[in-house]
Amino acid sequence: MTPFDHPGLLYRDEDEFLSETVPFVRSAITAGDPVLVALPGQNLDLLRGALDGAAAGHVDFADLTVSGRNPGRIIPGLLLRYAAAHPGRRVSFVGEPVWPGRTTVEYPACAAHEALINTVFAGHDAQILCAYDTALLATSAIADAWRTHPVMIDDGVRVPSPAYGDPVATAGCFNVPLPQPPAEAEFLTYRLIGDLPAVRALVRRCAEPLLSADRLAETILAAHELAANTIRHTSGPGRITVWTEPGLFACQVDDSGHITDPLAGRVPPDPLQPSGRGLLLVNQICDLVRIYTGPAGTSIRTHVESSDGPRPGR
Structure with missing residues (x-):
């Protein structure tokens, strides 16, 4: 070979x-x-x-x-x-x-x-x-x-x-802290499975004016998956923060968990493995996924661009 x-x-x-x-x-x-x-x-x-x-x-x-x-x-x-x-x-x-x-x-x-x-x-x-x-x-x-x-x-x-x-x-070396969300961003703390409807409702309310119906549904799914991962894999609460920037909807999830596998979300798991597909799904849905894991836990930021928003590049 x-x-x-x-x-x-x-x-x-x-x-x-x-x-x-x-x-x-x-x-x-x-x-x-x-x-x-x-x-x-x-x-x-x-x-x-x-x-x-x-x-x-x-x-x-x-x-x-x-x-x-x-x-x-x-x-x-x-x-x-x-x-x-x-x-x-x-x-x-x-x-x-x-x-x-x-x-x-x-x-x-x-x-x-x-x-x-x-x-x-x-x-x-x-x-x-x-x-x-x-x-x-x-x-x-x-x-x-x-x-x-x-x-x-x-x-x-x-x-x-x-x-x-x-x-x-x-x-x-590129596992670096994320920029702080803007002061006007909205946030919600969650801990239990029963809190997930409120997470989805927050994302829907803030993203709906910017995104098409299909992209909105996908964005809600991505946020739900990230919040559900907090509940599955950590003992503490999580925090979801959402805001808009020109042409995009931003969402950040912070919790006390630690992602130790640098390939998480980049390599499909074995078909027989029952879990491990959440970040893979989020990567497929979102236009940007940034992950920072530090001493206090993990922050994951996602961007979803509006259909008429700017698309950097040539």
Whole structure:
């Protein structure tokens, strides 16, 4: 089996982006690999247009600003699902999860995702090329790319990364406290199963003016699942805080529990396991999931964007 390969690509302009991604895709097609290109919109169109019709017909495309809007959704919802759909074959991916326009609230989840890819796909027959726009991203994001990729492609040269280390430890560096909710946010303390209707009612009342009926139902389900996890797994009360920002509904659940598995919510559990799917469901529903586990417990913040809200990215 060919070893798992996870290079980071540093590019400065469109020509440099295409000079690496097009040969990568063509080589995978020639080798008979299934190929998934998951990029933010502009680069998705750019790479698709650079491939001739015959080559493009052998590639699956996904707009990462939609399917990967939540970084926690990319591993289970894109990468593992695509690999599972092609058993016994080497799979190839082109991605750009850290695109210009990601917010400071989103970024730690993006960087942790990039580190954890190495753990999830260790031993898999796969290659994942991750692009980084050095002209528009912060220098700290480029430095983190060197930490989260075993090898880097810089100025067309492939080199081992001297900053790469244990991926779980690196992901832990992005376990950072969440920004404080705004002063005007509403909150509710809950402890018992009988408190869950009040949790759902709070989310419904605050999110209903912003979200479509379908997204509202999903958002209520996500909040219910997070609150139910508090009741199942901790002995103390939980607190749910909700508020709106331009174009999105935000929800934060705080409790005394500790999430010790860095892959929680990113890898589907064994089908015979009766639990462990709550965070996976929340990741699939929400447009952002940030988790911080500290000495006092765990805080989980979710964002759900309105259909007409801003969608950062290109």
